[in-house]
Amino acid sequence: MLYIIGLGLSDEKDITVKGLEAVKRCERVYLESYTSILMIPKEKLEAFYGREVITATRETVELESDDILRDADKVDVAFLVVGDPLGATTHSDLILRASDLNIPTTVIHNASILTALGATGLQMYNFGQTISLPFYTETWTPESWYDRLEENLQVGMHTLVLVDIKVREQSEENMARGRLIYEPPRFMSPHTAFKQILLTETSRNPPTGTTSSSEVTEDETSTAPRSTTLLPPDQTLALSLSRIGTSTQRIIAGTLSELAALPEEEFGPPLHSVVIVGKRLHPLELEFAGRWCVGGENGAWWKVGKDVYGVEKESR
Amino acid sequence: MLYIIGLGLSDEKDITVKGLEAVKRCERVYLESYTSILMIPKEKLEAFYGREVITATRETVELESDDILRDADKVDVAFLVVGDPLGATTHSDLILRASDLNIPTTVIHNASILTALGATGLQMYNFGQTISLPFYTETWTPESWYDRLEENLQVGMHTLVLVDIKVREQSEENMARGRLIYEPPRFMSPHTAFKQILLTETSRNPPTGTTSSSEVTEDETSTAPRSTTLLPPDQTLALSLSRIGTSTQRIIAGTLSELAALPEEEFGPPLHSVVIVGKRLHPLELEFAGRWCVGGENGAWWKVGKDVYGVEKESR
Incomplete structure (x- = not known):
């Protein structure tokens, strides 16, 4: 067996x-x-x-x-x-x-992280497809995840973003010489993930008056920049999930711009993942995850929840 | 604690x-x-x-x-x-x-069933939002699940359908008399689930030349019948999942019409759930789940996989 x-x-x-x-x-x-x-x-x-x-x-x-x-x-x-x-x-x-x-x-x-993410208070039911975010390099910024994220957001679903893990990576030199020597493992932090997400958002939807950066290479079918912004950084709610299911579990909630501004150390050691909140947000989801939001009771979490997502904490 | x-x-x-x-x-x-x-x-x-x-x-x-x-x-x-x-x-x-x-x-x-459904060979990554299918009655056939299923299918995602469980249900008489006497638990079988799914499909997309059945009551925003069929019974692949994670686990794969035609006993005792296969099907998913398809190697599973989903078993 x-x-x-x-x-x-x-x-x-x-x-x-x-x-x-x-x-x-x-x-x-x-x-x-x-x-x-x-x-x-x-x-x-x-x-x-x-x-x-x-x-x-x-x-x-x-x-x-x-x-x-x-x-x-x-x-x-x-x-x-x-x-x-x-x-x-x-x-x-x-x-x-x-x-x-x-x-x-x-x-x-x-x-699995796919159900344990219920620890955020967000309902598993309301998640769309899961996406994977690879490490960007100077010449490689694969963006196919963005189209899948858009599919989820258009129907109001939350999205779990699995961030890259590099284990048993070989340096170019070792690979060329056929030496089975591996680099230390690398784990993407939420800090890097949020930066990369905003980088692609800007590349897809450049601010009015500029043109799409030609430095950004896409390895997949290119999509023309849209006039509407998919992930306005100050109006999109997101979460970082660190070490879920362990005794040092840490969740941070906030707007994309708030989370991207946090120092890398804030999230602590791996493993991490990230969630982008969809518009079909429930008041109980807002309240549960809001307990860990940047800025506490005065955080932008609540204001964006109300003004952009149309959801307020209910009195119990 | x-x-x-x-x-x-x-x-x-x-x-x-x-x-x-x-x-x-x-x-x-x-x-x-x-x-x-x-x-x-x-x-x-x-x-x-x-x-x-x-x-x-x-x-x-x-x-x-x-x-x-x-x-x-x-x-x-x-x-x-x-x-x-x-x-x-x-x-x-x-x-x-x-x-x-x-x-x-x-x-x-x-x-959880939400990750254990990987036992079908379908990738968790490729699932959209989860839907819940309630027991229909003669006067109550809630169809909001259909719109969510459509959202998933439009972007090629698979859909997990959680089927109804009735525990601690009271008869109308017992409820009226305030007696806390409960009916035996009821578990929806895949047989009933597939029948209900096809019933709603017909009600939403009546065959050409007929009009939408007026007997079907909708408790939610009614959607006008469409000209294209969302779930053509002979061209939609689906799976029944029974007792996943137990020693008597049983998965059956087939077209919607094949699965709806199976007798209730075929699926065995509860718990059950159902999966509707999305168009973003991978050859390995087709092959893995196809091991349990109605009709075996000559089953409609393979033909629909090829003709409708554009996927064939790869040689390994």
Whole structure:
């Protein structure tokens, strides 16, 4: 049996009782470590499970799936994934390969940022498609996320923005020389995310009287600048979500311009994600998330909520 | 401390290790039992926790939150929720009340149908807003879900349809007499869900040459019938999801008309939900879910996938 087991959001104790029992039964235990990362050392997992944990990198999973699946029709093998194993990124391919080899699979689900974002008070129901924001470089500012965000905003939906994580990145030199030496992992902060979002907003909707910056390269179908602004920085509500589901969880609410102006340190260590608030905002959502807004009771959060979103805190 | 703890999808062992440790520390343990239902008896939970479990009904949570929160600033109290505690339905109000009373809260997340639906092979990323389908009656066929589904389909997104659950329903007579006697719980089957979806599709887009049925009552803003069909029954792909995350999990894929034609027994016991497939379908999604399609390798699934969705199974 191949067990595909979610580890949840934070530490070794976020595994389910059922998942832990399965891991302890398994002959080999792999930890998928390229789509997300657990914020505790692998040794802590090994001590908790009483099992050696083998790190599965992208190369292992894609090229060496035969190793992972070896004898899994006879012995139990565990493949551990941070979050829900089929949540943010499916491991469909591994399951299909197992299926081709007549190896039975069992998925043991767990929490994922996609539902844990309910911690903000925003209703999961009201979220549209999830988008991913890659690290921009001087020459590469991919903007396809913007079109998807627009689709959500046009129907009033909230949007979860998953921010980039770079693990096992090679420097150009190491790659050229074929050296499997990797750079330290990089995690996009909400600070960078909000800056990038506003950069693209300006590039798509340049202020009147200017023309679209020719420095901004788009790698995808270019969209002509619009006359209306999608994300007016002072009139768009957003949230940063840091270390959700951990004891140091931190949520900050505010306008896009307020959040982009906060220093990077304000958000603390990874992992982070970001939410753009849609117009179908409910008073209870405004109130719940407003407890963490920049400026507190006098924050722009409440004024923009009322004037732009048409929502006010209700008396209870 | 008020602990709000997700129980996951299936049985007593789907709680996380962290959640279980918290429950065992708590002086009082409440089980929320009106937004979802665990498919095991409460006594099994009590035996596993070594704690009495108090059923919290809607009345308890809304009207007697003071009872739940009593002394929670001094002792530990657990509020258990099936799925992720803040996933499908937030318990924001209880948290806000605790916050007003300066009672600290800790949320322990868990799996939810909103991420576990990855078991279908469809990418969570490609889902739009979630919709809820209520039980229709002879005089009440609320259709607001249809407009939200349309918003998703227009941008190619998949849609999770949460189907109705009726717990603690009172008969009209018992309600009139003020007797707190409740009907047995009712769970909508995919059979009923697909029938209702097609009923509304016909009412919104009557076949050419007929007029909109006047028997169908709408309780919300009526939309004029369109000339194009949103959900052509033979050209729309869909899935039924039954008992996801349990050992008897069953997924069936097919066209809307194929799925609506299946007998109710085919889907087995609750809990169920339904997915309508959007046009932004990926070949791997088609292949993964196609393993459970009506008609197998010769099923309409593959032909509609190719002709209508423009997607074919890739060779691996």
